[in-house]
Amino acid sequence: MSHASTIGAILDTVAGTAPEIREGLVGRREYVEGENPSGEDQLAADVHADQLLEERLLAIDGVDSYASEEREAVVESDDEAADGSSGGGELSVAVDPLDGSSNLKPNNAMGTIVAVYDAPLPASGRDLVAAAYVLLGPITTMVAAVDGSVTEYVVDDGERHTAREDVVLPDDPTVYGFGGRVPDWTGEFTEYAREVESDASLKLRYGGAMIGDVNQVMTYGGVFAYPALDSAPEGKLRLQFEGNPMAYIVESADGKSSDGERSLLDVEPDDLHDRVPVHLGDADLIDRLEAAIGGDE
Numbered sequence: 001m002s003h004a005s006t007i008g009a010i011l012d013t014v015a016g017t018a019p020e021i022r023e024g025l026v027g028r029r030e031y032v033e034g035e036n037p038s039g040e041d042q043l044a045a046d047v048h049a050d051q052l053l054e055e056r057l058l059a060i061d062g063v064d065s066y067a068s069e070e071r072e073a074v075v076e077s078d079d080e081a082a083d084g085s086s087g088g089g090e091l092s093v094a095v096d097p098l099d100g101s102s103n104l105k106p107n108n109a110m111g112t113i114v115a116v117y118d119a120p121l122p123a124s125g126r127d128l129v130a131a132a133y134v135l136l137g138p139i140t141t142m143v144a145a146v147d148g149s150v151t152e153y154v155v156d157d158g159e160r161h162t163a164r165e166d167v168v169l170p171d172d173p174t175v176y177g178f179g180g181r182v183p184d185w186t187g188e189f190t191e192y193a194r195e196v197e198s199d200a201s202l203k204l205r206y207g208g209a210m211i212g213d214v215n216q217v218m219t220y221g222g223v224f225a226y227p228a229l230d231s232a233p234e235g236k237l238r239l240q241f242e243g244n245p246m247a248y249i250v251e252s253a254d255g256k257s258s259d260g261e262r263s264l265l266d267v268e269p270d271d272l273h274d275r276v277p278v279h280l281g282d283a284d285l286i287d288r289l290e291a292a293i294g295g296d297e
Contacts, residue, residue, distance in 0.1 A: 006062030006091055007116055007130045011144055013056050014114050016158040018134045018142075021097075021112065024048045025104060025136075045104055046070050049097035049112065057093050064090035067121045067272060068097055069241045074121050074272065091129065092117045096241040099133070100209020109212035111135040115245035122240050122272045125265030131245035133211045143167070143218060145252035150218075168254040173221035173282040177206035177213040180236065184229040192292040196223065196285070210237065214246055214280055218253060223281035225289070228260065235277035239269055243276045256286035260293045 001009070028044035050070040058066050058077045067074045074092075093116055100110035112134045119127035132144035140155040141163070150167040153160035176196050178185075185193065196202055205216045213224045226237050237243050247257030247264035257264040258279045267276055279289050 001062040003062070003091065003118070003129060006060060007146055009060045010057060010063065010091075010093060010114065010116055010130070011132055011142070011160065013060060014053070014112060014132065014134060015142055015153070015155045015160040017052050017056055018112065018136070018140050018155050019158050020052055021045075021049045022136050022140065024052075028104075042070060043098070043101050043104060046098050046101050050095070053095050053097055053112070057095070062090050063093055065092045065121060067092070067094045067240065069095070069238055069273075070097060092119065092121045092123065094121055094240045094245075096238070099211050099242065100207075103207070103209050103212075108209065109135060109137045109207055110209045111137075111211045113211060113242060113245050115240065115248070122269035122274065124268055125239075125244035125247060125263070128244060128248045128265070131248040133215075133246070133249070135211055135215055137212070141215075143215065143249060145249040148252050150249060150253045167218065169218065169250070169282055170221035172201070173217075173223070173285060174201060174203060175205040175216045175220045175222035176202050176281075176285075177204065177216065177222075177224050179206070179208075179210075179213075179226035180229050184231050186228060186230060186293065188293040189225075189227045192289050195288070195292075210242060210246065210278075214250070217255075217281045218250070221282055223279070223285040223289070225279040226277070227279065227293075228277040232275070234275040236275060237278045239264070239267060239274045239276040240272060243267070243278045246278070246280055250280045254283070255281055256283045258286050258290055261290065 065074050065076050096113040103110045114132045116130040117123040117127045118129045130146045134142045142153040152164040154163045243264045
């Protein structure tokens with residue numbers, strides 16, 4: 001199967017699984033025993049979504065391996081495990097099965113992030129060949145970047161229907177959202193945040209699920225950040241599962257991404273569960289951010 005066919009099958013599979021993930025949220029708001037590899041408590045809904053996606057994505061011809069924020073190690077496909085090969089150029093899929101799952105208790109937006117790499121994991125963002133997120137809002141939508149072009153779909157009964165093609169960030173940004181405890185922000189980021197907040201054309205939009213907050217930026221233009229913190233210089237978000245795929249989507253929509261100094265796609269991973277400061281959005285706002293914090297160690 002060609003890469004294009006495999007990517008299409010991945011997007012179809014994720015769209016097809018979305019209704020079951022949504023339906024599976026009911027009755028799965030409780031925490032299960034143990035933590036994920038990042039030391040966070042897992043909801044039953046996290047585990048359920050992860051199991052569904054692992055089984056279905058690894059069944060796709062051309063998917064060599066699966067990695068998830070919810071499990072420690074990469075899972076190889078049966079074909080890969082049988083012959084011990086690298087998959088002959090087949091694709092690796094990294095997933096955040098339920099981004100924003102802490103929003104389940106108050107019934108706010110959440111969804112799924114998928115990154116498709118043409119390299120073994122952990123991989124550089126430059127190895128991405130596609131990325132997508134499914135937003136479980138009042139309706140279910142998917143935003144996918146393939147070959148530098150972004151398309152928004154409405155997911156209806158597990159099938160994706162094109163809503164907008166060639167999506168780019170609006171010319172006039174209007175929203176911003178910054179994560180982390182304000183007293184824990186670095187001085188440099190605090191100064192930048194105050195500058196943004198003083199701009200009367202920008203409105204605060206922050207809901208606690210990155211995909212929902214970034215989707216606001218994709219829709220209205222602006223900037224999202226979960227920056228480095230005094231207590232966590234590496235930030236909170238995971239490079240493989242969150243930072244890279246969302247950067248790929250935003251950059252494909254004529255926006256920019258940054259860890260504070262460079263594109264997130266240029267950050268080389270050391271470990272599957274590496275964290276990274278994440279800043280995404282309008283090119284001018286990201287340039288201003290790098291100018292403000294780029295020298296911050």
